[in-house]
Structure formats: C-alpha cells, structure tokens
Amino acid sequence: MSQPNPNERIQVDTSDEDSVCDADSIADSTLSINSSVRDYYYENGRRYHAYRQGLYPLPNDEEEQDRLAFIHHLFRLLIGGDLYRAPITRDRRPERILDIGTGTGVWALEMAEYFPDAEIVGTDLSPIQPNFAPPNCRFFVDDAESDWAFTQDEAFDYIHVRALCGGIADWKRFLQQAYSHLKPGGWVEVQEYDAWVWSDDGTHEQAVKLQEWQKLLDSSSLMFGRRMNIAPALAGWMRESGYANVTDDIYKCPVGSWPKNPRLKEIGRVGKVTLYDAIEPYTLALWTRVLGYSSQEAQEWVDQVRAELLNTSLHTHVMFHYVYAQRPVDR
Numbered sequence: 356m357s358q359p360n361p362n363e364r365i366q367v368d369t370s371d372e373d374s375v376c377d378a379d380s381i382a383d384s385t386l387s388i389n390s391s392v393r394d395y396y397y398e399n400g401r402r403y404h405a406y407r408q409g410l411y412p413l414p415n416d417e418e419e420q421d422r423l424a425f426i427h428h429l430f431r432l433l434i435g436g437d438l439y440r441a442p443i444t445r446d447r448r449p450e451r452i453l454d455i456g457t458g459t460g461v462w463a464l465e466m467a468e469y470f471p472d473a474e475i476v477g478t479d480l481s482p483i484q485p486n487f488a489p490p491n492c493r494f495f496v497d498d499a500e501s502d503w504a505f506t507q508d509e510a511f512d513y514i515h516v517r518a519l520c521g522g523i524a525d526w527k528r529f530l531q532q533a534y535s536h537l538k539p540g541g542w543v544e545v546q547e548y549d550a551w552v553w554s555d556d557g558t559h560e561q562a563v564k565l566q567e568w569q570k571l572l573d574s575s576s577l578m579f580g581r582r583m584n585i586a587p588a589l590a591g592w593m594r595e596s597g598y599a600n601v602t603d604d605i606y607k608c609p610v611g612s613w614p615k616n617p618r619l620k621e622i623g624r625v626g627k628v629t630l631y632d633a634i635e636p637y638t639l640a641l642w643t644r645v646l647g648y649s650s651q652e653a654q655e656w657v658d659q660v661r662a663e664l665l666n667t668s669l670h671t672h673v674m675f676h677y678v679y680a681q682r683p684v685d686r
Contacts, residue, residue: 361605364555368615422632433606441542441679449512460484467492510538517546521583530596537682544679550583575641586676598680610671
C-alpha cells in the first residue's frame with residue numbers, strides 16, 4: 356500500500372455518469388446485518404440506545420447498522436483492504452486487543468480471525484453485536500467515557516477506535532485512559548473522518564445547502580458537548596497525552612464515481628453511499644435536541660441536503676485520518 360498523499364488532485368472522469376445517482380439506487384445499495392438488540396428507545400422515527408440514554412446522538416437500528424457496514428467497507432477500501440495502519444506486529448504479535456465503540460462488532464470479529472491466538476474485546480453502548488462469536492472474541496456493554504474497569508494485568512497490546520466523532524466529550528481524557536491501559540510499547544489507533552466536505556476544483560461551493568448543513572452540524576455538536584469534526588486534532592491530542600511515534604495517515608475519499616482512477620472511482624461510489632446515509636442520523640437528534648427544530652423540519656433538512664448531494668457535477672471528497680501512536684516502552 357503506497358503512502359497517502361492528501362494533497363494530490365484527483366482527475367475527474369467527465370465521461371462517466373455516477374452509478375449511485377438517485378435515492379432508490381442508494382437505498383438498494385445497503386447491506387443487511389443480523390443483530391441482537393435489547394435496550395432501545397425511539398425518537399424522530401429512529402431507534403437509539405437506552406444505556407446512558409441521550410449521550411450519543413446516533414441511532415442503533417437496522418438502518419444504522421447497514422450504514423456501519425458500508426463505513427467498515429470504506430475504511431478498508433481506503434487502505435487496500437487492511438483493518439489497521441499501526442505496526443502492531445513489528446515487535447511481537449498482539450495478545451490482547453480492545454475495540455472501543457465496536458458497533459456491530461464486525462471489525463473485532465475480523466481481527467479475531469486474523470489473530471486467532473489473541474484475545475479480542477469489543478465494547479459499546481449498544482448490545483447490537485452477534486450472539487455468536489469465535490472463542491477469542493468477547494463483547495461488553497460499556498461506556499468508554501466512564502472509568503475503564505480493566506486491571507493493570509489486563510493491559511492491551513493494541514486499542515482500536517473508529518468513527519466515534521460526536522460520541523466523546525473529552526478526547527484528551529479518553530486518550531489518556533487508553534494510554535494507561537496499554538502495555539509499554541503498545542499501540543492505539545483512532546480512525547476518523549472529517550465532518551466536512553471539500554473539492555479540488557471548487558465545486559463543493561455549489562452545494563449551498565450542504566455547506567450550511569456542515570456548519571450547523573459543527574456548531575450543534577459543539578453545543579451538544581461532543582464535537583463531530585475532531586479528526587484533524589487527534590494527532591496533537593495524542594502528543595499532549597504522552598504518546599510517541601504519532602502518525603496521522605490522511606486519505607482523500609472521493610464522494611461519487613467522478614474520479615478517472617478505477618480504484619478511486621470504486622471508493623467514490625461507496626463514499627457517496629456512506630455520506631448519503633449519514634445525513635439523516637447525523638441530523639435528526641442534533642437538530643431536534645439542540646437546535647430546536649421539529650422532527651418534520653429536521654427531515655426536510657435531510658431531504659434537501661441529500662438532493663443536493665445527488666448532483667453529479669460535484670467533485671467532492673472527505674479526508675479520512677488513520678491516527679496511531681505508541682506508549683513508550685520505558686513508561
């Protein structure tokens with residue numbers, strides 16, 4: 356896998372029409388995941404976790420699990436199919452791995468297959484993971500913002516965090532907890548994306564509603580106390596927390612099949628589905644809980660932003676960050 360170059364301009368393929376260009380085709384593209392959900396409540400027509408109710412603004416229903424499946428696929432596509440970027444096998448194979456905010460548990464389950472001799476632990480606010488899992492993989496309902504209950508004897512070789520933007524109030528405290536639960540020489544990796552859309556040719560400025568939406572998303576998530584657009588700050592927070600060998604691998608993810616490059620074209624198709632599907636869950640709770648909109652008004656925002664996103668003349672992209680760092684061996 357070549358090193359990322361977030362400054363590289365992506366060539367536009369003007370001869371190809373976006374294969375994911377209407378609402379029906381977007382909806383038909385979603386995946387189906389079996390889940391076991393026990394605790395939930397309903398708001399704005401979507402289902403949310405009941406444990407620590409209201410702390411996390413995104414739902415946990417089947418529709419959201421389908422979205423998480425696409426996000427998992429996209430995170431892997433961007434780095435050539437890998438599950439992680441940190442050099443976790445450079446010195447020794449990991450024995451204990453923690454997946455914070457495991458969601459449907461798919462990342463933890465795949466890591467359990469890759470590392471059959473390692474113990475994989477996944478935690479989340481929602482019990483939406485499968486009832487069955489390999490013997491080396493376990494799931495727990497837990498709040499990552501509370502004090503972690505693992506003992507020093509249960510320290511981890513690798514801690515993985517993905518797509519928790521909007522779910523953590525104090526990232527510095529969160530990263531310090533991760534640091535204290537790593538073995539000396541162990542790694543933490545946070546995989547996040549900017550909650551912001553860009554373009555190389557300025558076409559993102561034509562998406563007036565999308566531009567307004569992302570500004571409101573940023574301000575409302577700040578008011579909510581759990582900011583969405585935190586990816587660019589992660590590396591700095593890790594350095595402040597005492598981590599060594601901090602690396603921020605940044606990948607430019609196209610939104611739509613407009614790139615000429617075949618690999619980026621495929622990534623763009625998946626990227627468009629994931630952004631389209633993210634508009635509603637990112638909007639509903641924050642618009643109604645924080646901004647005071649009615650459910651109908653919030654849904655109108657969703658419809659307008661989605662309609663604008665389907666404009667095939669937009670050559671937009673989102674930056675994905677794979678930020679990893681190591682606890683020093685001598686600490």
